[in-house]
Amino acid sequence: MALSCIAQPMSDVAALRARLLAWYDENARALPWRVPPHSGRRADPYFVWLSEVMLQQTTVPHATPYFLTFTSRWPTVSALAAAPDADVMAAWAGLGYYARARNLLACARAVAADHGGVVPDTEEGLRALPGVGAYTAAAVAAIAFDRPANVVDGNVERVMARLYAVETPLPEAKPELKALAARLVADDRPGDWAQALMDLGATVCRPKSPLCTICPLLADCAACSDAYPKKSPKADRPRRHGVAWLLTKGGKVALVRRPPKGLLGGMLALPTTDWRAMPWTDAEALAVAPVSAAWKGAGSIEHVFTHFALTLRVMRAESDAPDVEWTDRSGLEAMPSVFLKAARVGLGL
Template identity: 65%
Template sequence: MPDVSPDIDLIRSRLLAWYDAHARSLPWRAAVGAPRTEPYRVWLSEVMLQQTTVPHATPYFHAFTTRWPTVSDLAAAEDAEVMGAWAGLGYYARARNLLACARAVAGEHGGVFPDTEAALLALPGVGAYTAAAVASIAFDRAANVVDGNVERVMARLFAVETPVPAARPELRRLAGLFVTDERPGDWAQALMDLGATVCRPKSPSCGTCPVASECLGLATGDPARFPVKIKKADRPHWRGVAYVLIDDQRRVAVETRPEKGLLGGMLGLPTSDWAIGEPVAAAPVEADWRDAGAVEHVFTHFSLTLAVMTARVDADGDYRWMPIEAARAALPTVFAKALDRASAPDLFG
């Protein structure tokens, strides 16, 4: 590796020129040279993208902005409506934070997002990354926007040998070297695009990279080694049982899960506790239960095998009863899988 440092000014000029020519067209992004994107759309997209990909988030973004075109519209929505619309994006605490932030903007700021990083950071549920992203992209403020893509680009440009997560403060410092008052919003998005389309986690396309000549990671001959990572521990495996109760009107029993905990505040099927090893399970009602097999689901920190038991019962007041298709659309993915598993003709027919 050559004993040199990347040329900050050269990287900025080359990457901005590349962005002008190759910026991704995204539903929440203004075209290069166009007026800035409305802050609500920037904020909403950034919250959605924190734990998912652009292709997965895009239909959700369209659905939200069609149903709730402004932050004030979202603030006025019922919690259950928003939770149902969020199903499939994961991390449901973010949906609760989304509502809390929307209501703060509507109630305390007259429906107008504050335009500084510090004021944005004071909103409920808005962390350092989101505040910097909205300040930079929506208001063209000089802010250091650092996500996983930016961390990867910095780790490779500077060949940072310290493993993540310990390297993160240094990667943030290095990213900050590039932040200026010149086109800060475009700069933030250019870095994101470079990481997403060229400086990819695996098989980086170094031959098309506009700043390859300045990349110390490429100079080592193995740029994909960066950022250096410590091997993760194996994800624990949990088990549980989901109970699908159907009445004579082809409605399924659902319940609202506790506010705190996994899938908090969401609709769910009656279920046992989930635990490592065999679950301690007891059917919620006496019925002729049938074993419908099991479904598999992967959460961020553990995987889950959910056994599915089905029964026909008379509707009672202990549950909310929903038509099967409506329930399938409203339930989080893991429960929708269980409902699909139980959808045998001999049960629903």
């Protein structure tokens, strides 16, 4: 990795940092897990950690109501550690990647059991917790404890790619972008610096139509264009097929709990066939139906996961069956979105 072409004198780095921090002092986003710059307070490490986990696969507007719900129900890491798995998984529904919710619980319980409910204050200590990766450890260390950590999310990658006109496409450019960001980390206000870069990427250096004319780093930027970061062509997403079974009894719907490991593990869901490359014929599907009933086709849905796209046909029947968990229709919102979509189609909603 050759960085000599973009290496900056330390005086230039200091001036760049001063410009961005001054901008942040005036333009910092008001977020429920954040403390304002120069407030004299530090952010709650539990709030920072929880927000970072939630934000890994979604946006601030989408994550915020979930964060407020979690912190209202479980205001401390010890309270979360004591929560039943099913309650946490249900509260997570709609945020995707349920393995993160399972890791969230495992981490909270480790903090409660091994650290007296006190979140470790170093990257090394945070990395030792279950489910805490390099990015989350750096973010919590910087934002909650003011440690000089290199916090690089998608927003920061985009800022670095434009600031230095990095021609290497993503994802290959990730190590280069992380190294560039590391050059700008300093002992002065590391938490504010990390959040300033994030805010710049989220509000000014946007993925499309960046607001270059009002950017505090305009004079430093080599690109000033949404042509960066460069991206490698995406591989085609494979398609899988399955059948979901919507069994109803009056105003109730039969649900099952998925196995604890694997995709959507531990979540309440509609019973389904396996999800495979070839579509299921009616005969194949009926041969593995969860109960014997007068099943009829009730539509289908499309759903996109990170690594594959799913076509899920919905079969519906009315029957009273044992060994299922009957749930009022009003309780279906606790299911992952793929099953909620299927249930709504099957119910004609």
